Amino acid sequence: MGKTHLAIALGRAAVEAGHSVLFTSATALLAALSKAETDGQLSDRLMFYTKPKLLIIDELGYLPFERRSAHLFFQLVARRYERGSLLITTNQVVTQWGAVFGDDVLAAAILDRLLHHSHTLMIQGESYRLRQKKKAGLLGRAPQNDG
Numbered sequence: 001m002g003k004t005h006l007a008i009a010l011g012r013a014a015v016e017a018g019h020s021v022l023f024t025s026a027t028a029l030l031a032a033l034s035k036a037e038t039d040g041q042l043s044d045r046l047m048f049y050t051k052p053k054l055l056i057i058d059e060l061g062y063l064p065f066e067r068r069s070a071h072l073f074f075q076l077v078a079r080r081y082e083r084g085s086l087l088i089t090t091n092q093v094v095t096q097w098g099a100v101f102g103d104d105v106l107a108a109a110i111l112d113r114l115l116h117h118s119h120t121l122m123i124q125g126e127s128y129r130l131r132q133k134k135k136a137g138l139l140g141r142a143p144q145n146d147g
Contacts, residue, residue, distance in 0.1 A: 003089040003123055007056050010087060019053040026060040033072040042072075046079050054085045061092035061100040070101040074110050081113045088114070 011021045024032075029049070036045030049055055065073065080086055094111055098104035 003091075004058050006121075006123075007058060007087055007089050011054060011056050014054045020051065021054045021056065022049065022052040023056040023058065024049075025058045027063070029057055029076075030065070030069045030072060033076065034069060037068075037072065042075075046076055049076055050079045050084065052084060054087060055080065056087045056089075058089045060088050060090040061097070062090075064099065065101050067102055070103060070106050073101070074106055077110050077113050082117070086114065 008023065011023055014021050033042065033045055033049075036042045077086070092100055094115070097107040097111060101107040101110065
């Protein structure tokens with residue numbers, strides 16, 4: 001599928017165009033926000049993630065959020081709303097985000113801000129990594145090319 005690869009390429013293009021970019025996984029982002037909250041430095045950490053022109057968050061929704069993490073993520077989205085761009089990779093369709101965030105109302109509030117002024121790109125197909133493993137003979141047969 002190549003979601004992460006595409007996100008990195010778009011981030012690189014933004015850097016080459018002179019914009020500030022920060023790339024992080026959703027897991028690392030939430031761990032950093034949670035630690036900052038525990039340490040009494042949440043405002044500073046939110047500011048850190050608000051500053052770049054483009055914030056890329058990779059692999060959102062691969063693991064469900066704990067309630068506190070979902071609220072921290074909302075705070076970040078709300079702070080960045082109409083101030084900077086977000087690029088998010090996920091394997092979850094937006095109709096499943098209530099389960100990801102553990103709260104349909106919170107998911108709706110997050111999506112309201114994320115989808116306003118957004119472009120959504122759905123990538124369908126087999127995972128790039130799985131396809132490579134199949135080609136290497138590690139996971140069954142590789143798909144045949146008819147062309």
